[in-house]
Amino acid sequence: MLSRVAERVYWAARYLERIENTVRLVSVYDKLMFDLPKGVGIGWYNLITINSAQASFDERYKVQNERNVVKFLLGDDTNPSSVTSCLKFARENIRTSRDVIPAESWEMINELNLFVCENLQQGINRSQRFNFLDGVIKSCQQIQGLMMGTMPRDFVWYFMKLGRNIERADMTTRLLDAGVRAQLQVWDDHDAINGHQIVWGNILRALDADQSYRRTIRASVKSKQVARYIIEDPAFPRTITYCLSAVSESLARLPNHKLVLNELEDIQQDILKPIDYSDLGEPMKELLNDIQLDLAAIHTSISQNWFTNQ
C-alpha cells in the first residue's frame, strides 16, 4: 500500500469522525438548553474553548452567543474544524483514494455534502436544528456501515480504523470537557444537584451511551460514574479505553509496528493508572488535556513511521 494513500485514508477516517462528533458536541448543548431550568445561562462559548479555537472565533465574531458558536462549528469555512471544512477535507481525501475504498463511499459523501449544503441554515437556526444534526449523524453512520460491511480487513481498513479511533478518543475527551465546564457553570448559577444529572445525562445521550451506561452501571446518572464510564469502560465503542485498544489492534496489523505500538502501550498504562474522580473540576480538565497531548504524540509517530518514511 502506498504511503500517500495510507495517509489519505487515515485522514479521511479522521475527518468523517470529526464531522460526526462535532455534531454530537453541538447536540449536547442543544439538548441542555431544553432541560436546564430557565435562567441558567449555558455557555455556548465552552464549545469554542474546548476545541482551543478562541483565537479564530474571536477574530470572526464579536458576540459569543449561541448563533455564532453554532455557525462557527457547523458552517464556517474559515474554521478548519467546522463541519463544512471537515466535509471538504474528507471529500478530497476520499476523492483521491477512490481506488482503494468502496466506490459507494464517494457517492455517500457527496450525498452528505449536498445535504449539508442544502440544510445548513436549518442547523444554524434553532427550530429545525435537531433534524439537521440527526441527518448528519445518520449519514456518517451510513458511510461507516458501508465500510464495515464491504471493506476487506486489509491495510486500508486498519489505517482507517486507526484514524477513526484516534479522532474519536480525542473528540470524546472534548465532549467530557464540555460536560465538565457545563457542570461548573450550573454549580455557579443554580441549584446544582438536579443540574448535574441533566448535564451528564445529556453527555451520555450525545455519545449514544445512555442505554449501555444504565445496563452496565445499573445506577442512576451520577457525574463521577459517568466520567469513569466514558473514560474507562472497555466495551462501549466511544470510550477512551475502548478507542485506545482499537488503535492498538490496528497498529499490530501493520508492518513495522513495534516502536509505535510500544509507545501506545506506555500511554495506555499511563492513562489508565488509577484516576481520581473526586474533583471533576480543574484536575479533570488537566487529565483530559494530557490525554489529548498523548493522542497527538501517537499521531506524530504514526505519521513518521508510515506516511513520510523513505
Next chain:
Amino acid sequence: MTNIWNTYQCEDFYDEVMSSPGVARKSAEKLVSYFKDLSEETVESHRKAAESTIKEMGVSFTVYTDNGNIDRSWPFDIVPRTISKSHWDKTAEGLKQRLKALNMFIDDLYHDQNIIKDGVVPAYVLEQSANFRQECMGISPPFGVWAHICGTDLVRDADGEFYVLEDNLRVPSGVSYMLENRAITKRILPELFEEINIAPIDDYCTNLFETLVALSPRKIKKPVVAVLTPGIYNSAYFEHAFLAQQMGCELVEGSDLIVQDDDCVYMKTIAGLERVDVIYRRIDDLYIDPEVFKEDSQLGVPGLIRAWKAGNVGLANAPGAGVADDKVIYAFVPEIIRYYLKEEPLIKNVKTYLCYDETQREYVIENIDKLVVKPANESGGYGMLVGPHSTKKERDHFVQLIKDNPRNYIAQPTLALSTSPTFVGKGELEARHLDLRPFILQGKNVYVTMGGLTRVAMTKGSLVVNSSQGGGSKDTWIVD
C-alpha cells in the same frame, strides 16, 4: 399528450436517430417510440434523476480556467445515440486496421525509417515533428507496439459515413465518461435495456488491464500495475482514479515512485519499496522524466526512461508514440495503411490540406472562411479556427500563423457533422452536432470498444464538442 417528435427538425444534417421527420432509423425505433409515449413530467423527472445521479457519482471534470472551482459536473443528455451493430462492426475493423498500421509506422520511425526512404512520407514531416523523441531511437517495445491505448475521433458526414477526424495516441481521455454514461442510463431508462439488444461496454477495463499486464518485464503471476497521474488538479483526474479502481491497481503520482541504481522502478509503500512492473502513464512525454525531458517537471519520475530503456518497466503508451498524433501525419495515414498492411483503408480520412505545401497553402489562405484550420499538435480543441464562424480579425490572425509556421497547420473542409436529438428545455428536443470517440487497445491482441464516447456540442449550430469548451455527452448504443 403531445408527441415530442412532432416538432423535431432533422432535415438539415444526417441525423443519428431520425431518418426523416417523424420516422426513426431502424436502430432507434424502440427508443423513439419510448420517448413518444412519455409525458413531459416523466421526461423531466428522468432528466432530474440523471442530474442528481451525476452529482452523487461525483462524475466531474476540471477546467483549468475555472479558478477555485475544480470540479464541474459532466453535462449529460439522456437521449442515447444509436448506431446499428452491422455498421459498427465494419467501423471497428477499420479502427483496428488503422491502429495496427500506426504502430508499425511508429516502430519504423524509431528504427530504419523505411517509409521515409521509400518516399511515402516526406522527410520534412519527421524533421519538424514536435512529438518525435530522438531518445527513443532503436528501442523495441514488446509486440512492436508503441501506442497501446488510442482514442480515435470519428464524425459522420452528410453521406452517413464515418470519417476519422484525428487519432489521439498520447494520453487520450474520456473512456471513464463513456462507462459512467452507460451506468447513468441504466439507472434512468432500465426498461429499454430489457427491450433492446444493446451491446455491453463494461469489458473495457478488463481488456485494458490485460493489455497492460502483457507488458510486464517480469514474468510473474501478479505483476504490479500502476496508473501514473499528474495529480488531483489534472482535468482527467477523475478518470485516472476511476480506471485504477476498476482495474484494482495502484493510482500513483510521480512522488510515489523512485528509480534506484538497479534501473528498476519502485513505489513507496507502508512496508518499504515495492517494484512496479507496468505503468499506465497519464502524463505527457515531456513531463515524465526530468532526467531526459523537462528538467523542472515536478510530475515525473527521474530515471523512468532509463528503467524503460533497460527493459525493467513497461510504459503505456510508450514515450515517443505521440509522433503519429500529429495532424500532418494524419493526412498520410491512408498511405501508411497501404504501405505496411497492403490493404485499402476501411475508414476514410477527412480531406486535409497541408499548409507546408505551397499550392495547398495558397488554397487554404484563399478559402480560409470555408475551412477549419487546426494546429498540428494541439488537443482539446484549442488553437483552432472554424472559418464559417470566425471574424475577419481571427482569420487574418490565422493567415499570419500559417505563414509563420506552415508545417504546424492543416486545414479541412467544414463538415456537415451529424446531429442527434438532445433536450434543450422542458419537453423540447433539438438537433445538436456530435462526434464519437471509440477507444482502441493494442498489445498482444487488438480490441475496440462497443461504440465509444459520444460528445455533443450543446450550443445550437456549434461544431465544438470538447468538454473543455462547453460540450456535453450522451450514452452510445450499438443496437443489434
